[in-house]
Amino acid sequence: MRLLVVEDERRLAEALKWGLEAHGFEVDVRHDGLEAVQAAETNVYAAILLDLQLPGLSGYRVCAEIRRTGNDVPILMLTAKSGEYDEVEGLDTGADDYLTKPFSYVVLVARLRALLRRTGQAPTQVVVGDLVVDGAARRCSRAGQRIVLTDREFAVLEFLGEHRETVVTRREILEQVWGWDFVGQENTVEVHISALRRKIDQPFGRHSLQTVRGVGYRLSGQDE
Numbered sequence: 001m002r003l004l005v006v007e008d009e010r011r012l013a014e015a016l017k018w019g020l021e022a023h024g025f026e027v028d029v030r031h032d033g034l035e036a037v038q039a040a041e042t043n044v045y046a047a048i049l050l051d052l053q054l055p056g057l058s059g060y061r062v063c064a065e066i067r068r069t070g071n072d073v074p075i076l077m078l079t080a081k082s083g084e085y086d087e088v089e090g091l092d093t094g095a096d097d098y099l100t101k102p103f104s105y106v107v108l109v110a111r112l113r114a115l116l117r118r119t120g121q122a123p124t125q126v127v128v129g130d131l132v133v134d135g136a137a138r139r140c141s142r143a144g145q146r147i148v149l150t151d152r153e154f155a156v157l158e159f160l161g162e163h164r165e166t167v168v169t170r171r172e173i174l175e176q177v178w179g180w181d182f183v184g185q186e187n188t189v190e191v192h193i194s195a196l197r198r199k200i201d202q203p204f205g206r207h208s209l210q211t212v213r214g215v216g217y218r219l220s221g222q223d224e
């Protein structure tokens with residue numbers, strides 16, 4: 001899947017390209033609003049990551065220009081600080097979602113995948129061994145057996161599933177599932193992980209939801 005990253009801070013643009021390529025995307029980079037409009041006209045992208053403050057044309061203007069040509073490519077706006085992005089203006093100009101810097105790759109990729117799913121461009125199911133997490137139907141099953149999860153448990157599992165076989169940190173889970181403004185108990189994530197293990201692993205004699213000590217958690221199709 002090919003993405004367009006529009007970001008004038010070159011180091012950040014390079015880092016985004018590198019990080020997204022590591023997640024299996026092909027990435028084109030533009031550093032200027034006018035170049036971005038041109039690139040969107042001449043190429044087909046699965047999604048566009050668009051910085052708000054750009055030379056040439058602002059992110060809002062780029063978005064409006066792209067929509068004006070009838071192009072409905074999903075657009076994820078990147079904003080430098082919270083409060084900078086005007087949601088109403090963003091929606092008016094046709095942006096689909098936005099993300100405030102700094103963000104982790106895990107969060108970025110999860111938001112991007114959610115956006116691609118909403119627009120029918122990414123598979124809605126995550127399969128990890130015999131565990132199936134169906135984000136569209138909100139259903140989970142192991143070896144064909146239905147597992148009932150709460151909304152939060154489902155969100156945590158879906159997030160881990162999207163990053164299967166890689167370690168995600170507690171902070172990343174908190175940011176993704178509970179949001180940036182999370183206030184609450186430090187052990188919230190552990191509580192949900194424990195609950196998930198009681199549902200997706202223990203009844204099946206499995207250890208797919210693994211703790212990586214001092215780092216975070218990993219959902220694996222190869223149970224240790």
Ligand code: CA
Nearest residue numbers: 008051053054
């Ligand atoms: Ca910028």
